[in-house]
Amino acid sequence: MNRQKHIWLVLFVVLFAFTSQAQVTFETKVSRKKLGLNERVRVDFVMNADGDDFNPPSFEGFRVVGGPNQSISNSYINRKRTYSKTYSYFLSPLKQGNLRIGKASIYVSGETYTTSSITLEITPAVKTPSDGLGNNPEVIAEQNVHLVAEISNPTPYLNQRLTITYKLYVSNNVSITSQWREINSPRYADFWSKNIDSQKLNLFEGKYQGEDYRYVVLKTTVLYPQKTGPLEIEPLTLDVPIDVPGKRRNIFGRSLTTRVNKTISAGKRTITVKPLPIKDRPGNFTGAVGDFTFSVTPNKKVLEVDQALELSLTVSGKGNLNTLSLPSLKVPSTLEVYEPQRKENIRTRASGISGSISQTYTLVPQNKGTYPISPISFSFFNPDTQTYQSVSSEQIVIRVTAGSATKQDPTIAQTQTKKPQPLIIEERFRYIKLNADLSPIASPHFFKSKLFWGLLFGPLGLIPLFVLLGKKYRSMRADVQGLKLRKANRMARKYLVEARKNKHNKAIFYEALERSLHNYLKARLDIQTTQISKERIAKLLLERKVAAMAVLDFEKLLKSCELARYTPTSDVAIKQDYKKAIDTISLIDKQIQ
Amino acid sequence: MKCLVKFYVFFILFSIQGQAQGLFNEAAQNYKNEAYKKAIEQWNSILDNGQHSAALYYNIANAHYKLNQVGPSIYYYEKALALAPNDAQIKTNLTFAQNAKVDAITPLPKTIFSKWYTTIARQFTFDGWALLAVLFSGLFSILFLGYYFAGAEQKKRLFFTTAIICSCLFVLVFTMASVSYKDLQKNVFAIVFSEATDVKSEPKTNSDTIFVIHEGTKVQLLETDGLWTHVAIVNGVEGWMPSAELKKL
Numbered sequence: 001m002n003r004q005k006h007i008w009l010v011l012f013v014v015l016f017a018f019t020s021q022a023q024v025t026f027e028t029k030v031s032r033k034k035l036g037l038n039e040r041v042r043v044d045f046v047m048n049a050d051g052d053d054f055n056p057p058s059f060e061g062f063r064v065v066g067g068p069n070q071s072i073s074n075s076y077i078n079r080k081r082t083y084s085k086t087y088s089y090f091l092s093p094l095k096q097g098n099l100r101i102g103k104a105s106i107y108v109s110g111e112t113y114t115t116s117s118i119t120l121e122i123t124p125a126v127k128t129p130s131d132g133l134g135n136n137p138e139v140i141a142e143q144n145v146h147l148v149a150e151i152s153n154p155t156p157y158l159n160q161r162l163t164i165t166y167k168l169y170v171s172n173n174v175s176i177t178s179q180w181r182e183i184n185s186p187r188y189a190d191f192w193s194k195n196i197d198s199q200k201l202n203l204f205e206g207k208y209q210g211e212d213y214r215y216v217v218l219k220t221t222v223l224y225p226q227k228t229g230p231l232e233i234e235p236l237t238l239d240v241p242i243d244v245p246g247k248r249r250n251i252f253g254r255s256l257t258t259r260v261n262k263t264i265s266a267g268k269r270t271i272t273v274k275p276l277p278i279k280d281r282p283g284n285f286t287g288a289v290g291d292f293t294f295s296v297t298p299n300k301k302v303l304e305v306d307q308a309l310e311l312s313l314t315v316s317g318k319g320n321l322n323t324l325s326l327p328s329l330k331v332p333s334t335l336e337v338y339e340p341q342r343k344e345n346i347r348t349r350a351s352g353i354s355g356s357i358s359q360t361y362t363l364v365p366q367n368k369g370t371y372p373i374s375p376i377s378f379s380f381f382n383p384d385t386q387t388y389q390s391v392s393s394e395q396i397v398i399r400v401t402a403g404s405a406t407k408q409d410p411t412i413a414q415t416q417t418k419k420p421q422p423l424i425i426e427e428r429f430r431y432i433k434l435n436a437d438l439s440p441i442a443s444p445h446f447f448k449s450k451l452f453w454g455l456l457f458g459p460l461g462l463i464p465l466f467v468l469l470g471k472k473y474r475s476m477r478a479d480v481q482g483l484k485l486r487k488a489n490r491m492a493r494k495y496l497v498e499a500r501k502n503k504h505n506k507a508i509f510y511e512a513l514e515r516s517l518h519n520y521l522k523a524r525l526d527i528q529t530t531q532i533s534k535e536r537i538a539k540l541l542l543e544r545k546v547a548a549m550a551v552l553d554f555e556k557l558l559k560s561c562e563l564a565r566y567t568p569t570s571d572v573a574i575k576q577d578y579k580k581a582i583d584t585i586s587l588i589d590k591q592i593q
Numbered sequence: 594m595k596c597l598v599k600f601y602v603f604f605i606l607f608s609i610q611g612q613a614q615g616l617f618n619e620a621a622q623n624y625k626n627e628a629y630k631k632a633i634e635q636w637n638s639i640l641d642n643g644q645h646s647a648a649l650y651y652n653i654a655n656a657h658y659k660l661n662q663v664g665p666s667i668y669y670y671e672k673a674l675a676l677a678p679n680d681a682q683i684k685t686n687l688t689f690a691q692n693a694k695v696d697a698i699t700p701l702p703k704t705i706f707s708k709w710y711t712t713i714a715r716q717f718t719f720d721g722w723a724l725l726a727v728l729f730s731g732l733f734s735i736l737f738l739g740y741y742f743a744g745a746e747q748k749k750r751l752f753f754t755t756a757i758i759c760s761c762l763f764v765l766v767f768t769m770a771s772v773s774y775k776d777l778q779k780n781v782f783a784i785v786f787s788e789a790t791d792v793k794s795e796p797k798t799n800s801d802t803i804f805v806i807h808e809g810t811k812v813q814l815l816e817t818d819g820l821w822t823h824v825a826i827v828n829g830v831e832g833w834m835p836s837a838e839l840k841k842l
Contacts, residue, residue, distance in 0.1 A: 330789065330807065332663075333697030369692045372661035374788055374808075397661055429689050430682045432624055432655050433648035436617040441645045447723035447770055455727040456767075459734030466738050 057102030066090035186234035288380035290319015296393035316356030491519035647677035694809035722770035792832035796821030
């Protein structure tokens with residue numbers, strides 16, 4: 001029992017000794033744990049020892065509005081010293097939700113103490129923010145001066161104009177008396193931009209979130225987006241000295257003002273650039289957006305070869321004149337075209353770019369003739385009507401009056417000029433033909449037709465035929481004797497037949513018989529009628545080895561023929577003579593050589 | 594009866610001929626009075642009736658030229674030249690029309706032989722060459738027979754040489770006829786009628802554009818695929834273009 005008491009005593013003494021030893025506390029205190037987005041919170045890091053090397057947390061999700069403020073209190077109560085050292089911060093949350101304030105650390109006599117982290121709940125902005133801190137001029141300044149970027153059209157088309165107007169709103173509670181400074185001026189990376197600075201700062205009355213404010217227009221920027229998709233615009237940041245009237249007044253009753261230098265920014269803005277519609281996009285569209293007129297004007301229409309002609313293509317109106325490309329000129333190849341001169345007459349105002357651009361081509365015709373320059377059309381997208389529009393120029397006809405229609409070789413031209421040329425007839429466009437000379441279109445081709453082949457090979461095929469005929473003819477001509485013989489024989493036979501027919505007519509019979517005999521001899525002996533005499537005939541026949549009997553018979557026959565003309569003869573004699581003639585002739589025919 | 598039908602046919606043909614001539618002259622009057630559109634209409638109606646001539650095509654081309662329609666005028670000049678390859682008047686006016694077109698394409702250089710060939714081949718149409726072939730074939734036959742039957746040595750020799758020359762000429766002329774006939778079958782040309790057309794590397798709308806061709810340019814037709822035609826221009830470049838923008842010669 002006694003022993004137990006002793007143990008309790010020892011324990012008590014030991015415990016007391018520990019507690020009486022200097023206890024270091026280091027903790028985080030917040031003025032409130034729940035606050036609106038537009039409210040503030042005070043964070044104190046309190047310690048009861050004189051620590052140093054204070055290391056605050058990063059305050060992620062907060063903006064440090066004030067601080068760190070350091071305060072030390074030292075008090076003695078009943079000879080007991082109470083010491084506290086405090087680091088204070090004023091924080092303003094940047095986003096909603098649960099935000100954590102991290103750990104802070106301090107170094108006290110060789111040891112590091114850390115606080116535990118604290119979580120704050122941030123609610124949406126409350127209507128009447130209470131800072132709960134009294135009238136902080138910085139807060140007042142921030143609440144009464146605003147920089148606003150007004151965008152005319154947050155969803156423009158590509159190359160459609162938009163303007164950003166920066167306005168500085170100042171409430172009636174505060175005033176700005178000295179010049180502000182631009183810390184960060186935005187650059188517009190994916191835009192064609194032009195700043196239109198206000199020459200004079202005119203003060204306007206206006207409303208900001210329903211309250212009366214005064215405002216000035218700082219500057220206006222004209223932008224032409226060059227890219228589609230969401231594009232970010234960097235904020236404009238100003239350092240503005242603001243005079244905030246305080247509650248204290250000077251001896252004259254005026255309120256004392258405090259000057260606060262405030263950095264205010266217009267905030268980032270995102271612009272969504274719409275691409276131009278693909279539907280109905282004309283083929284010759286080159287990216288012009290706006291409202292334009294287009295014209296093509298030559299300075300003359302009738303000229304001579306090697307004179308120059310100027311042709312201007314002009315686009316005028318409102319839109320992206322600075323970046324659009326003019327349609328190209330297409331002219332007949334025989335017009336020499338020189339590089340065009342580009343002339344711009346553009347004004348940029350807050351309402352956009354307006355004016356005109358033109359391209360002037362110099363054309364030199366090389367040849368005589370008529371040159372139609374086909375209409376050139378220029379297309380653009382009109383963002384107001386959201387449609388594509390096309391403007392076409394008129395067709396221009398250029399007449400080149402003097403000169404040649406074909407390119408002349410200069411060397412020839414020179415030699416020509418040296419020679420005396422009595423009359424140079426220029427090449428000219430010829431008149432129509434007056435003789436129709438029509439033929440059916442669907443006329444069959446002669447080549448490869450049946451007629452063609454016939455006519456082609458006909459004569460060649462006729463060659464062998466002609467050759468054969470020629471041969472026959474020649475062989476016939478070669479046999480002239482035979483021909484005569486055949487002829488005489490034929491005659492003899494003919495007269496014999498005639499004689500037989502006229503057996504009853506004595507005179508005709510004998511005449512025919514005689515002729516027949518004569519013709520026979522003519523054929524056989526190859527003699528003429530004049531040479532015929534009885535002696536000669538007998539001689540010739542004997543020479544041709546005809547038997548004497550036959551020759552005698554023949555002579556007798558001839559004699560009887562002569563006699564019969566003058567003396568009467570009987571039918572029997574005629575018959576006999578006829579038979580004799582046939583017999584004799586056939587006999588001579590057999591014997592003659 | 595048959596005779597009567599024949600007579601009627603002849604009469605109708607004759608009256609068509611007469612009508613066409615009348616229309617032709619009327620159109621010529623319109624041309625003179627600068628009523629070119631009317632003149633073109635009238636001349637075209639003669640074509641529609643199935644009759645043509647170099648003069649007719651030439652006149653239509655002139656009227657189109659006067660109306661500053663480059664494509665049609667070149668088309669009809671080429672048509673006229675096909676019928677009358679050596680007509681100086683047509684050639685002169687074709688030069689005027691060609692001066693007014695946008696494209697200036699330098700043709701591929703030709704070998705001297707192909708130049709000779711074109712100059713010679715242009716002298717006649719293939720039917721003309723065919724007629725010449727027939728002529729030479731007949732002449733050869735006559736000369737050969739002359740050689741065959743001639744008596745005197747000298748005469749024989751003369752006939753023989755001329756016959757040989759004739760046969761050589763016959764072969765030449767016949768070759769010309771068949772070659773130019775084949776050329777005509779194979780080399781089909783067309784004139785671009787649309788103001789400007791992209792010539793693509795493939796017969797598809799979304800394929801690459803090789804070059805842009807303008808109104809009045811003569812192209813050679815190689816093959817067709819659906820609505821697309823494979824064409825070659827005189828500098829040897831080939832590509833595909835929509836068939837609707839061409840008019841075949």
